Amino acid sequence: MLHPDRLFPADPATRALARELYAAVAGQGIVSPHGHTDPRWWGENAAFANPAELLVIPDHYVVRMLISQGVPYEALGIGAGAEADPRAIWRTFAEHYHLFRGTPSRLWFDHALSEVFGLTERLSAANADAQYDVIAGHLADPAYRPRALYDRFGIEVIATTDSALDDLAWHRMAQESGWTGRVVPTYRPDAVIDPEAEGFAQNLDRLAEITGCDTGDWQGYLDAHRARRAFFRSMGATATDHGHATAQTAKLAEGEAARLFGRVRAGNASAADAELFRAQMLTEMAKMSVEDGLVMQLHPGSFRSHSPDVLARYGRDRGFDIPVPISFTAALKPLLDVVGMDPRMRLILFTLDETTYARELAPLAGAYPALRLGPPWWFNDSFEGIRRFRELATETAGFLNTVGFNDDTRALCSIPARHDVSRRVDSAFLAELVISHRLDEAEAFELAPLLAGGLARDGYRL
Amino acid sequence: MLHPDRLFPADPATRALARELYAAVAGQGIVSPHGHTDPRWWGENAAFANPAELLVIPDHYVVRMLISQGVPYEALGIGAGAEADPRAIWRTFAEHYHLFRGTPSRLWFDHALSEVFGLTERLSAANADAQYDVIAGHLADPAYRPRALYDRFGIEVIATTDSALDDLAWHRMAQESGWTGRVVPTYRPDAVIDPEAEGFAQNLDRLAEITGCDTGDWQGYLDAHRARRAFFRSMGATATDHGHATAQTAKLAEGEAARLFGRVRAGNASAADAELFRAQMLTEMAKMSVEDGLVMQLHPGSFRSHSPDVLARYGRDRGFDIPVPISFTAALKPLLDVVGMDPRMRLILFTLDETTYARELAPLAGAYPALRLGPPWWFNDSFEGIRRFRELATETAGFLNTVGFNDDTRALCSIPARHDVSRRVDSAFLAELVISHRLDEAEAFELAPLLAGGLARDGYRL
Amino acid sequence: MLHPDRLFPADPATRALARELYAAVAGQGIVSPHGHTDPRWWGENAAFANPAELLVIPDHYVVRMLISQGVPYEALGIGAGAEADPRAIWRTFAEHYHLFRGTPSRLWFDHALSEVFGLTERLSAANADAQYDVIAGHLADPAYRPRALYDRFGIEVIATTDSALDDLAWHRMAQESGWTGRVVPTYRPDAVIDPEAEGFAQNLDRLAEITGCDTGDWQGYLDAHRARRAFFRSMGATATDHGHATAQTAKLAEGEAARLFGRVRAGNASAADAELFRAQMLTEMAKMSVEDGLVMQLHPGSFRSHSPDVLARYGRDRGFDIPVPISFTAALKPLLDVVGMDPRMRLILFTLDETTYARELAPLAGAYPALRLGPPWWFNDSFEGIRRFRELATETAGFLNTVGFNDDTRALCSIPARHDVSRRVDSAFLAELVISHRLDEAEAFELAPLLAGGLARDGYRL
Known part of the structure; x- marks a missing residue:
């Protein structure tokens, strides 16, 4: 069912080299810095x-x-x-x-x-x-069972994605069990940042309870984030993740931000207020990342639950999240004005709109020290999608402004398959560079293990 | 002048397989579900x-x-x-x-x-x-003569595109002539839907005359459409076609739609009214498609007659229709909210903006049962254009959410050439999938005839 | 370090043909119609x-x-x-x-x-x-030294890019030196056209001084442009260049334009006024091009000096110019309404947004006699970028609506390298067309020297 040469180029010389490059990384352990496996699996191991x-x-x-x-x-x-x-x-x-x-x-x-x-x-x-x-x-x-599969798949570290309100009990259970696997949480605060999220007000009440901070006050609210981030870090987190509809950021003056928060907290936010608040909070999260070293990830551009009928009858994450056109250049500027040149900052950008790879993301990541490019995401995590990413981003951003692959999945059994696809397509891409004399063979062998995991480990500070 | 291996991949093994796949479909009859041949040709056969x-x-x-x-x-x-x-x-x-x-x-x-x-x-x-x-x-x-060429080209069925006001006399002449060719009309109501169309008011008067419906009234106007659609269906039509500037749709409440129609009918429509009316009418057409089974086609994104000088001196369709950026995700939502999940609905989407293939169209068609992807259109009906379509759409939408090829042409003698190009490029694409072990050879031979005609027949309910 | 087959396709037959096509143009002299070498180099030759x-x-x-x-x-x-x-x-x-x-x-x-x-x-x-x-x-x-390198690189003509206020003294020095090299200026009036340019008011005062025209008056201001264009032409210029943020053009009535200029000249221009004035001035420049025959170039879509921190500390052109999404179809219409069909007009369009190649630029240039497509620009002047340009633009615009290659560089020693990359990628593209039987071999050998320089010479009227 699986041909050993799958996903390799047709040309025999290129295929032979792709095969060799792949062989050099096929056995490398899996670094999975962004994903959606259920922490309970790792904690309970049922x-x-x-x-x-x-x-x-x-x-x-x-x-x-x-x-x-x-x-x-x-x-x-x-x-x-x-x-x-x-x-x-x-x-x-x-x-x-x-x-x-x-x-x-x-x-x-x-x-x-x-x-x-x-x-x-x-x-x-x-x-x-x-x-x-x-x-x-x-x-x-x-x-x-989950932990046995973790070992068998050769996973070295895997990150989950967790609500800011999560108690990380399953992570704790896994860590205290004596198991040697490394499962780390990721701070995903959308539910306490997006005024249009379901139950936002209650979420902020709960955030206050957990942290002892006054989330009725702008500074208290920011302190509550700081407290949760510190807790996540204590549990092994190295990153945050933000799933906004757009890439819009803002840099409001202190008083203005506080007044905006006041409207948001009181439930009086207009749609424009809500967008501005999300935008401002990306910049606030970035400033906290400068302080605490958590790598920030931004995943914009999905129109979630496009069908209200499907949402009402079958719930979220049922296949009806549809990408929209997106742009980063102007949207990210307020945030980058604040932290873009700071050597302590790291922001990893993802996109569902491939037109941004060559036009915006590679030029941005090829200039700002704070930026790195995340791998092809969701619909683009595929043979053609990964190839297009490399073809569109590499010439401007190079390889070292990217962060390897992540599987981004809740489908545990597909994790080895996804990393395998990525390694094969990257091997094919490197082989094509060598055969067309854009790269030396020795360089390709140096880059292959970085693309297969080294850049992920470095990029996510794992 | 024509090399037998034209448009096949350079790699010898891939080329050999593409040649075999093409050989399997080269003689297949032509299904032409969307085109612009002159019905008079088929009626008069001069x-x-x-x-x-x-x-x-x-x-x-x-x-x-x-x-x-x-x-x-x-x-x-x-x-x-x-x-x-x-x-x-x-x-x-x-x-x-x-x-x-x-x-x-x-x-x-x-x-x-x-x-x-x-x-x-x-x-x-x-x-x-x-x-x-x-x-x-x-x-x-x-x-x-036209009918002899129809036979010689191996056409099995061909659709024309016809104004809602057309009496389909040439279709009738062809049908009553005893000729066995199958020429079917397509219901194209732009001239009675677009308030900015030339002679819109007179068109609605004429629509009333033809149908006996009161096109001064919203319900009467809708009934007139129903009557014309029934007439087109009685003449063999299986589809409608809509050439709007954007993909915008709407779902107004009944009274609101009636009031909008009132302004439109009175000639008092603002530009925003006109756009909203077109948007609402796409949804109305969709609802009628659910009732009567006509497959709906949407062809948005062309800035028609870009040069006023050319329009004034040489008329329409003189090469000065220029594509614009377009997006479907938000624009189609109102229509999809109404009919997107209905198993009776079929809406085929075309685009001149290739950025929408992977970003929007494949995710939409890979989710909503009502949607299918039309083939590359106009400027993109080409070797590179068809290849890009397959590379960009297949991984998310698969093959069965597409509807094969259509030639979309008034150039009768180019019809075999266009289907030949499409079959060659699809054979090359399938061969590449097989050679890179993304598909088995037997599967490619199963898919080739579907791409060459089977999916068109099924997709257009022909 | 440089493999003789670099950038050629992997397939052996295609590579062999690419090699032959490249050999036919490798020694061709360099035509460099758009660049940023320092005129002082050519004048002083230090x-x-x-x-x-x-x-x-x-x-x-x-x-x-x-x-x-x-x-x-x-x-x-x-x-x-x-x-x-x-x-x-x-x-x-x-x-x-x-x-x-x-x-x-x-x-x-x-x-x-x-x-x-x-x-x-x-x-x-x-x-x-x-x-x-x-x-x-x-x-x-x-x-x-510069002139020796000019000869050694086989440059036949090279254009610089020069402020409208420049006295072209270095050009004069080069021309009067008895040196046979051909270095021509290009009229770049952004600093006297963009109301938001640094020192705009002083620039207009200076323009008045140089030309003796009253730049306090709309007609006087236009006359000043005419005078400078004539001066540039007398110094060998064949082209103008315009680096606007967008492609927006306008066609204001005479009085409206004069009133707009009044606000702009008085320093009372709003942001909308400034954009409208830039838009109007593109059309004014186009009308002057019809009169004086200077080829017009438009380079829109770069967000200049994205980081204010970098701008303040390190200045312009430090790697922080980031592309933005752009569209030409509607934006260029006012200008094209005026000069688009005029056989005397030539406007060369560049883009940093590759989505416009197939969607807008090729359809526009494949219709309007006034338009030609510039080569891939900046981030896209690369192996993959040039290949994408050919694949995306050729099927709709053909080859003869393009203007060959330009190196667009201030990096003198990279000029031969850049033309070499372009010739190799174009040879590879032509070879692929021949091997897939989309072009005869003899035709490819006819086209190769045009792509390598002939179209540039013709396109820029050099």
């Missing part, structure tokens, strides 16, 4: 329930494709009155597996079924039941 | 007048390129006092044929001259007269 | 001071990359209290030379060190001093 719950239901890439071709959510076990039999859900998935031809989901699934579960045939309606049984059998085996 | 009138004057791709290099419209037989001798026009074209190097027009013309007219030398100033004579000679032959 | 001042300090591509990785400006000899020893600056550069892997700067530098200075090893910390000595030694040699 067995996964069944193939559908592990592999199908929570994978929004998989779910959305079936929905787009007319499969109802209910048949995938989602929503009121949904199919409850995981085997039936698995069958539905298997019957539609041909939809994924040409997509990264297909590469990731083939890899997981083959490398994680030892299957040798591609999934189909015909073998759905048999494969279900094999996978279900494995899941009952302690060798398929 | 001989074409001469080479210039058939091949040069109406082809806006050809005309604009000569204009851009300083050839006056008049030399191409267009405008007051224009050259009247078709042979002189042909000579001007032939003298400038080198301008088309590297363009799709060159591929299409070489193909037509070779495959349709049996010429073996590339057109040039030196052979212009001789080729003119050969083509003119053929045009006098009944084997070169 | 020796260059040292390697750091020639090769490092003024190269904003080089400087920004080192800054982005934490090197302080001061270590590069820039700013108050900066490093004064050129050898120390050179060492810092050499220690960071690995940062340029995969970038065009690396290609250009390797080429210059090898071909201009005869070095055989790639620059590194280890050989920094030795290479410094070799280069410094050469710079003392008359064979390395």
Whole structure:
């Protein structure tokens, strides 16, 4: 099912070199500095329930494709009155597996079924039941519990993404268990920064409770962030993450910011106030990063829960987050005016709008010491997407203003597959540079392990 | 003039496979679900007048390129006092044929001259007269009349694009003639939907006359659309087509829509009213599509008749329609909120702004069951354009959320050439997927005939 | 250090043809119609001071990359209290030379060190001093003075870019020296057109002094431009250049323009006034181009001096000019309404936003006789950038609506390298067209010398 030369260039000489470069990094440990695995897995280390719950239901890439071709959510076990039999859900998935031809989901699934579960045939309606049984059998085996998979996948460190209000109890459980795996949290404060987030006022009340800071006051509110960041750092965090709709930042004068916070806290914020507050808070977070050294990540440009119908009936993260056009040059300027030249600052930028790679992100990261480019994100974390990123960003930003790969996933079994795809595409890209004499072979062998993990470790201060 | 391996990849192994895939679909009948051939051709089946009138004057791709290099419209037989001798026009074209190097027009013309007219030398100033004579000679032959060409080209079905006010008399003539060709109309109501269209008020008066509905009233106006759609369906239509400047849609409350229509009908619409009315009407058309099953097509993003000078002196469709940046994510939301999840709905989206392929269109079509992606359109219906479409859209939307190819042309003799280019580029793309082990060979052979026609037939409910 | 096959395609047959096409143009003289070499070099013909001042300090591509990785400006000899020893600056550069892997700067530098200075090893910390000595030694040699390099590089004509207020004394000195080199100025009036330019009012006073025209009056101001353009033409200029933030143009009625100028001249212009005045002046410049035949160039879309901190401490052109999204279709319309169809007009368009190539620029230049497409600019003047330009623009604009290559540089020693990169990438592109049978081999050999210089000479009326 998995050809050893997959994703390598067609030209024989280039393929041969790509193969060698890949061989040099294929066994390298996995550094996963940004992801969405459930901390509870690492804390409890319980067995996964069944193939559908592990592999199908929570994978929004998989779910959305079936929905787009007319499969109802209910048949995938989602929503009121949904199919409850995981085997039936698995069958539905298997019957539609041909939809994924040409997509990264297909590469990731083939890899997981083959490398994680030892299957040798591609999934189909015909073998759905048999494969279900094999996978279900494995899941009952302690060798398929989360921590065992962590070891088997060669993970060296993995970051989760956690609400600012989270008590990190699962992280604590994992750390106190004597297990040697390294699972670190990431400070994601959107719920206490976005005035339009659900339950924002209550979130700020809760933030006050947890920290003992007065979140009715601008300075108290900032102190509460400082306290939570310190707590996250004490639990191993090296980074924060911010999922704003736009990249807009602001640098308001002290009094102005305080008055804006007053309106926001009182629930009187207009839409413009809310946008300005989010913008100002990115700059506040950046200033705290200068103080405490947490690497800042910005993930803008997704129109979340585009379908109100899907949101109401099936919830968030069901495949209906759609990218919008975005620009960074003017939007980031207020923040960069404050921290852009500061050698202590590190801000990693992600985009869903590939037009910004060459036009804005590479020129920005190729100038400001504070900036680094995150890897291709979400829809662009794919063969073509990674290739386009390298082609569009490298000439202006070079390699060392990027931070390697991150898998950004809650699909545990796809983690090795995703890093494998990235390493293959990067090996192919480096091979093409060498064959066209833009790079020496020795240089390519120096860069390959950096792209496969070294830059991630360095970029995220891990 | 036509190399059998044209448009195939350079790598020998990939080329060999592309050749095989192409061979499997080269003889497949042509499904042409969206185009601009003149219905009169099919109804009357008269001989074409001469080479210039058939091949040069109406082809806006050809005309604009000569204009851009300083050839006056008049030399191409267009405008007051224009050259009247078709042979002189042909000579001007032939003298400038080198301008088309590297363009799709060159591929299409070489193909037509070779495959349709049996010429073996590339057109040039030196052979212009001789080729003119050969083509003119053929045009006098009944084997070169429209219906004979339809058969010879292997067309299985072809759609025209027709005003909502059209009586479809030529379609009726073709249907009642006993001819077995299948020519179907498409409902294009822009002239009775766009308040800024020339003669809008008279168009609505005429719509009332034809349908017996009161187009002075919002419900009567909608009923008039329903009546015309039913008539088009009775004549074989399976689709509507909408050529708006933007993708903006709206979902006004009933009363609000009626009041807006009142202002529009009275000729009191502001520019904002006009845009809102077009937006609302896309949603109304979508709701009717849910009722009557007509597939909806949206073609936004062209700034029509950019040069007022050209418009005034030479008319519309003279090569001066220029694309603008466009976005779908927010613009389509009102319409999708209403019909996006409805399994009866089908909306095919086209774009002239390729940045939307990966950023918006593939994520939208890879989620909403109502959506499909139309093929590369207009300037992008080309070797590089089709390749970019596949590379940018496939990983997120897969193949089955696309609807194959359409030729979108009024240039009858280019139809086989255009489908041939598309089949070759798709064969090359599939071969690259196989050679890089992203797809099995058997899967590529399954997909090729779908891309060459099967998806068009299914996508347009033909 | 320089492989003879660099930048050629991997496929052996394509590479062989690219090699032949390149061989046919490799020795062709250099036509450099747009650049930023210092006119003083050509006038005085003095020796260059040292390697750091020639090769490092003024190269904003080089400087920004080192800054982005934490090197302080001061270590590069820039700013108050900066490093004064050129050898120390050179060492810092050499220690960071690995940062340029995969970038065009690396290609250009390797080429210059090898071909201009005869070095055989790639620059590194280890050989920094030795290479410094070799280069410094050469710079003392008359064979390395500007005019000798002009001859050695095979330059046939080179344009500089000069303020509208410049007396062109260095040009005069070069012309009166008996030297046979052809160095022509370019009329760049931004400082007397942009109301937000530093010292705008004084610039207009100075313009009045130089020309004897009343720049307090709209017609007098326009006459002053006419006078300066005539002077520039008398000194050999064939072109103007305009570096606006956007592509916005306007066509105000006479009285409206005069009133706008009144506000601008009085220093009462709002931001909207300033933008409108720049827009109107592009159209005024275009009308003058119709009269006097100067080719007009428009370079929009750069957010200059993005970091106020860098601007204040280190000045302009220090690597902090960042592109922004841009659109031409609507913005250029007012100007094109006036001069777009005029056969006397020539306007060459550049962009930093590659999304405009296929979407707007190729359709515009493939229609309007007045328009031509400039080569990939700045960040896009690179292997991947040139390839993307050809792939995105050629199918719609053809080759003859482009104007060949320009090096756009103040880095004298990189001029041969830049033209070499362009010729190699274009040879590769043409070879790919031939191997995929989109072009005949003979046609490729006809086009190659045009792309290498012929189109530049013709496009700029040189």
